[in-house]
Amino acid sequence: MKVLLIEDEPSLATDIRKYLKSNDMLCEGVNDISTALEKIAAYEYDCILLDLMLPDGDGFEILETLKREQRQEGIIVISAKETLETRIEGFHLGVDDFLVKPFHLSELLVRIQALVRRKKFNGNNLVNFNEIEIDILTKNVKVKGVKAELTKTEIDLLLFLIGNKSKVLSKSAIAEHLSGDMADMLDNHDFVYAHIKNLKKKLGEAGSEDYIKSVYGIGYKWQHE
Amino acid sequence: MKVLLIEDEPSLATDIRKYLKSNDMLCEGVNDISTALEKIAAYEYDCILLDLMLPDGDGFEILETLKREQRQEGIIVISAKETLETRIEGFHLGVDDFLVKPFHLSELLVRIQALVRRKKFNGNNLVNFNEIEIDILTKNVKVKGVKAELTKTEIDLLLFLIGNKSKVLSKSAIAEHLSGDMADMLDNHDFVYAHIKNLKKKLGEAGSEDYIKSVYGIGYKWQHE
DNA sequence: TTCTATCAGTAAAACTTTCATTCAACAAAC
DNA sequence: GTTTGTTGAATGAAAGTTTTACTGATAGAA
Numbered sequence: 285m286k287v288l289l290i291e292d293e294p295s296l297a298t299d300i301r302k303y304l305k306s307n308d309m310l311c312e313g314v315n316d317i318s319t320a321l322e323k324i325a326a327y328e329y330d331c332i333l334l335d336l337m338l339p340d341g342d343g344f345e346i347l348e349t350l351k352r353e354q355r356q357e358g359i360i361v362i363s364a365k366e367t368l369e370t371r372i373e374g375f376h377l378g379v380d381d382f383l384v385k386p387f388h389l390s391e392l393l394v395r396i397q398a399l400v401r402r403k404k405f406n407g408n409n410l411v412n413f414n415e416i417e418i419d420i421l422t423k424n425v426k427v428k429g430v431k432a433e434l435t436k437t438e439i440d441l442l443l444f445l446i447g448n449k450s451k452v453l454s455k456s457a458i459a460e461h462l463s464g465d466m467a468d469m470l471d472n473h474d475f476v477y478a479h480i481k482n483l484k485k486k487l488g489e490a491g492s493e494d495y496i497k498s499v500y501g502i503g504y505k506w507q508h509e
Numbered sequence: 510m511k512v513l514l515i516e517d518e519p520s521l522a523t524d525i526r527k528y529l530k531s532n533d534m535l536c537e538g539v540n541d542i543s544t545a546l547e548k549i550a551a552y553e554y555d556c557i558l559l560d561l562m563l564p565d566g567d568g569f570e571i572l573e574t575l576k577r578e579q580r581q582e583g584i585i586v587i588s589a590k591e592t593l594e595t596r597i598e599g600f601h602l603g604v605d606d607f608l609v610k611p612f613h614l615s616e617l618l619v620r621i622q623a624l625v626r627r628k629k630f631n632g633n634n635l636v637n638f639n640e641i642e643i644d645i646l647t648k649n650v651k652v653k654g655v656k657a658e659l660t661k662t663e664i665d666l667l668l669f670l671i672g673n674k675s676k677v678l679s680k681s682a683i684a685e686h687l688s689g690d691m692a693d694m695l696d697n698h699d700f701v702y703a704h705i706k707n708l709k710k711k712l713g714e715a716g717s718e719d720y721i722k723s724v725y726g727i728g729y730k731w732q733h734e
Numbered sequence: 735t736t737c738t739a740t741c742a743g744t745a746a747a748a749c750t751t752t753c754a755t756t757c758a759a760c761a762a763a764c
Numbered sequence: 765g766t767t768t769g770t771t772g773a774a775t776g777a778a779a780g781t782t783t784t785a786c787t788g789a790t791a792g793a794a
Contacts, residue, residue: 386597388606390623394616435737456531457615470531475739477786482738500747501784660749698773700751706774707750725759725772 285400286328289313290320290343291335291362296385300333303389309396316340321349330400331358333392336370347377358399360392411446413495413508416487418442427488437462438483445496445506454503480504510625510647511552514538515545515568516560516587521610525558528614534621541565546574555625556583558617561595572602583624585617636671638720638733641712643671652713662687663708670721670731679728705729 287304291297292315304311314320317340324332324346332350336343343361350357360381361374371382380399383392411418417426423439425432434442444461445453456470462479463469484496497507512529516522517540529536539545542565549557549571557575561568568586575582585606586599596607605624608617636643642651648664650657659667669686670678681695687704688694709721722732 386600388600390606390620393623394619437738454532456528460528460614468527469739470528472739473785474741478739481786481788498785662750697751699753702774703751706776709774723773 285309285330285396287311287331287333287396288320288323288327288329288357289333290317290338290346291315291333292338293335299389300392303393304396307393317343317345320346324349324355329357330403331360331396333360333362333396336361336363344373344377347374347379351378356403358396358403360395360399362387362392413446416495418446425487427486432486432488434483434486437479438486441479441483442487445504449506449508452499452502452505458503476503510534510556510621511554512536512556512558512621513545513548513552513554513582514558515542515563515571516540516558517563518560524614525617528618529621532618542568542570545571549574549580554582556585556621558621559584559586561586561588569598569602572599572604576603583621585620585624587612587617638671641720643667650712652711657711657713659708659711662704663711666704666708667712670729674731674733677724677727677730683728701728 287309289297289300289304289311291300291313294315297313297315301311301313312323314323315338317338332346334343334346347359350359358380359378360383361370361379362383362385363370364385366382366384374382380403381395383395411420415428417429419425420443423434423443425434425439425442440462441458444458455473455476458476459469459472462476469475480496480498487495489495495506495508497505499505510533512534514522514525514529514536516525516538519540522538522540526536526538537548539548540563542563557571559568559571572584575584583606584604585608586604587608587610588595589610591607591609599607606620608620636645640653642654644650645668648668650659650664650667665687666683669683680698680701683701684694684697687701694700705721705723712720714720720731720733722730724730
């Protein structure tokens with residue numbers, strides 16, 4: 285995950301960079317608009333963190349460039365103060381999220397992750413894994429070109445899994461997700477087993493070719509690129 | 510990991526408690542300020558979850574107490590609505606994170622864990638011996654920075670040993686401890702040998718550099734400062 | 735009817751204990 | 765100081781136990 289940080293306040297910038305790095309992200313920092321535009325021209329990022337008040341102008345310039353070039357990066361604006369106007373203007377220019385100073389670094393992290401997760405499914409709605417094709421939007425699933433009739437829960441489970449690709453999801457996390465936070469479901473692993481089983485069957489898992497991998501003692505993960 | 514939940518809405522409180530418990534945390538719940546203050550006076554927690562709107566006042570009182578007494582607990586505020594002002598005031602009073610209802614339990618969990626992880630770097634719970642790091646609370650063990658997967662018995666044995674550092678423990682004492690006072694285990698030394706062996710292996714003992722020293726004819730001791 | 739949750743029985747994995755064997759420590763005799 | 769016998773300790777592998785996961789059938793809910 286690559287993040288570009290455009291922020292001229294050195295101490296905050298350092299803090300953010302350190303924090304993101306310690307959470308397994310690559311984070312480059314620049315402190316003015318012109319350098320930012322160079323970077324953006326040269327590289328692709330997953331997410332851009334933008335402070336609006338910069339020494340050589342205000343950050344909307346960058347937003348316009350990104351929009352003109354139809355870039356796909358997620359954009360989070362960091363600002364000291366935030367008015368309804370800047371917010372509206374920002375959203376028109378493609379800003380995905382606002383964060384008002386002072387904020388906690390953990391919140392920034394959560395928002396970046398949420399944003400990137402959202403973005404990943406935008407643009408092209410089709411996700412492919414070998415013989416499986418999933419349309420995120422219409423929630424149609426095809427296995428070897430043939431439509432698979434998944435139930436609501438099964439689709440929900442499938443999207444949860446592929447949305448956390450290669451991350452292991454605990455059974456209670458899955459239970460929470462599927463049951464919509466019904467706490468009395470959390471320690472009921474049977475229904476997780478059941479849905480996993482049914483989903484695997486409909487995805488045509490023949491054993492050798494596993495999409496959903498069970499992790500003993502913990503839960504499941506989607507293992508497929 | 511011990512969590513204190515201060516929340517007066519019973520159903521939410523129950524949900525949270527169950528969820529945290531199913532994720533291996535100890536969670537106590539109270540529903541007003543006075544009980545909370547009693548608990549805080551009597552016990553130490555890793556993390557305090559605080560709803561600001563409580564029947565007998567607002568939660569800032571608790572924050573002030575915690576701050577006055579320079580307590581080390583991580584604090585996450587759970588609130589129905591959140592203004593910039595409460596947020597700033599909160600941070601000044603030592604709040605580490607805010608969570609606005611409604612939220613997903615999994616998000617709460619992630620934040621607690623992230624918070625506690627951060628806090629831990631301000632020294633506690635961690636015991637170090639050379640290349641071994643033991644977290645007494647979470648019972649996680651790292652060898653050369655890599656997590657070692659110890660079984661329940663192995664952790665039990667390890668804690669017994671380091672808890673009696675440099676004291677020699679007889680094999681029957683170890684047997685008694687591990688078997689939970691099963692009398693027929695006391696003169697069975699084979700299983701002590703076995704567990705010692707497995708533990709040594711997982712701790713990466715290369716022979717030269719011994720943590721667990723065997724004392725001929727008696728038992729074992731942990732020799733390391 | 736379709737979908738979801740539960741149950742009971744089975745399978746699989748991990749963990750514990752035992753066993754047989756080899757290796758090391760101590761003590762007595764030379 | 766060396767030899768030798770005896771006992772204690774370490775080890776790998778196997779058997780036994782417990783825990784966790786999977787499955788098909790079924791009953792209940794939508």
